[in-house]
Amino acid sequence: MTISAPCPIIFDLDGTLIDSAPDIHATVNRTLQAYGYGGLSFAQVRSFIGHGAPHLIERVIGTLPNALDADMKASFLNDFLRAYDQAVDLTHLYPNVRGALQHLMDNGHPLAICTNKPVQPTQSILAHLGISDFFKPVIGGDSLTTKKPDPAPLRAVLATLSCDPANALYVGDSEVDAQTAQAAGVSFALYAHGYRKSSCAEIASRFGCALIFDDFTxxxxxxDTKTPPITAP
Incomplete structure (x- = not known):
């Protein structure tokens, strides 16, 4: 990987910068209970995360003992999204994320978000955690007609930043993120503690990784080793 300063750094959100699974789990179970169903385990809901809210809810509905018609499915998804728009209390940053973002910004790197989470809850969480000002643009799962692993959302970020894909880095935690980066021609850094379904080695073998890391430092x-530091004139 060869990049030059300032190198745009584009981040996935869930499982990369934030651990949002507790809030997602709690909101899923509140929605299930409102429809008269029992809750699902944390591990089961966590395994559904990664492809956006419609996919998540489709998987949740698939666990129910009776099938829902199309209208009920749409109602369930809308009720989940309405509740999740402001579900922030159980979500937290992974260790050293805030310091890493500040360091990257201080060194001149444009920072952006490319996530499958809908834009409204994304903005709510960024504001709640006090990190909204780091990112421009923010592309969510409902910003375009397609979601990751389609490369269109990541390409939309690159276009907004007027950035050559070869001079950007996408940071994510899953197979979806790695596949998206590969399709967009962007180097990929894999955070090892997110919501991936297979091993880091398997993801690297299938899609390629410029870096696999355990901590944001x-x-x-x-x-820092790939780009020269920004110095005062």
């Missing part, structure tokens, strides 16, 4: 150190 490793990410900033890696980027």
């Amino acid at each position: 490793e990410l900033t150190a890696f980027i």
Whole structure:
């Protein structure tokens, strides 16, 4: 990987910058209970995360003992989204994320978000955690007609930043993110503690990774070695 400063750094959100699974799990179970069903386990709901809210709810509905018609499915999804728009209390940043973002911004790197989470809950969570000002643009799962792993959302970020894909880095936690980066021609850094379904080695073998990291201090150190520091004139 060869990049030059300032290198845009584009982040996935859930499982990459934030651990949102507790809020997602709680909101799923509140929605299920409102429809008269019992809750699902944390591990089961967590395994459904990654392809956006419609896919998540489709998987949730698939666990129910009786089938729902199309209208009921749409109602269930809308009720989940309405509740999740402001579900932020159980969501937290992964260790050293805030310091990494500040370091990257201070060194001149444009920062952006490309996530399958809908834009409204994305903005709510960024504001709640006090990190909204780091990111421009923010592309969510409902910003375009397609979601990751289609490369269109990531390409939309690159276009907004007027950035050559070869001079950008996408940071994510899953097969979906790695596939998206590969399709867009963007180098990929894999955070090892997110919501991936297979091993880091398997993801690297299938899609390629410029970096696999356990802590965000490793990410900033890696980027620092690839780009010259910003110095005062």
